[in-house]
Amino acid sequence: MKVYISGLYSGTSPQPGIGLSRSLRIAYPDATLVGVEYSNRSSGIHWLGFDELWLQRPWEELDLPAYGQLITELLDGGALWISGTDLEALWLASVFPDGHANLLSPPAVGLSRITKPGVEAHKGLPLQIPPFVSTDHSDWDLHAFCRKHDWRVWLKGPYYEAVRTKSWDQFEAVRSALAKVWSTQRLFLQAHVSGYEESVMLAAYKGELLGCVSMRKRELTEDGKTWAGDVTEVPEAFAASLREIIRDINWSGGAELEMIKDPEGQRWLLEWNPRFPAWVHGATIAGCNLPAMLVEAATGIPAEKTTAQSEEFTRVVLEVPVRARYPLPPLPEPYAG
Structure with missing residues (x-):
């Protein structure tokens, strides 16, 4: 099994690629995980959890029709693709408007229903949209x-x-x-809505909701990104409505619903992101390996069991060795004076 995973940026506003690789390695230790990135300055390209690296030119310099043909050949050849960036997910939906069995990313019809600010797909959930x-x-x-x-x-x-x-x-x-x-x-x-920040993360395949979890942000970065959180089950009433919506929009892939819970207990939907969030491995730590559920549904290959370690997670900063093929960029010239 070969799985291509994009979104490796690991800076102050991280993407989910590293977390996806960690979760899939637990479930499929013998899989070949390929990191996809569009910048050699992204530190995630040095993550040792990737068996291979597919480094492309910057997005604005890509020959997108040719790139789309390359990805088509990979998918037709049996490889899986999990998109970890919004821009790539939107573009893939234009290349594969009806989806592809091995493309674990939402089709065009699903994306059309989550466009901000109205997020049409939220109807039926106990959520309001801010003015x-x-x-x-x-x-x-x-x-x-x-x-x-x-x-x-x-x-x-x-x-x-x-x-x-x-x-x-x-x-x-x-x-x-x-x-x-x-x-x-x-x-x-x-x-703006004041309150506690929460998220619901889900995985779905061809309109079937495979699993979902709820997360409360307990620590935030200066940019408002998750640094630590606690993971719990989604209430059944919410999950039941979400299941109907996922079926209606024929969703495939991961997603995150970002919300604010105000002091009166009302939840306000801010965004429906068309990919797994950067904290995806936090849910795996809590025993809910959504990327593994997605790959299992797409391939029929049983995933190895994920053991829960804690209902809470936090992040740390790690130093990793630089890949010899991709040395650090040279120092910039010092400014005069």
């Missing part, structure tokens, strides 16, 4: 929205990217930057 306004509105209306919410607002892209904007000057600067990233002015402002 929002499209940047298609006039600057006068946008300024009024910001004032109404006392400048406690976020500017967001249609699928990912969210920046807190506390002034009009900051809003204009961020709007310009995000418009370049997405090649569109169709962004949106959303009101």
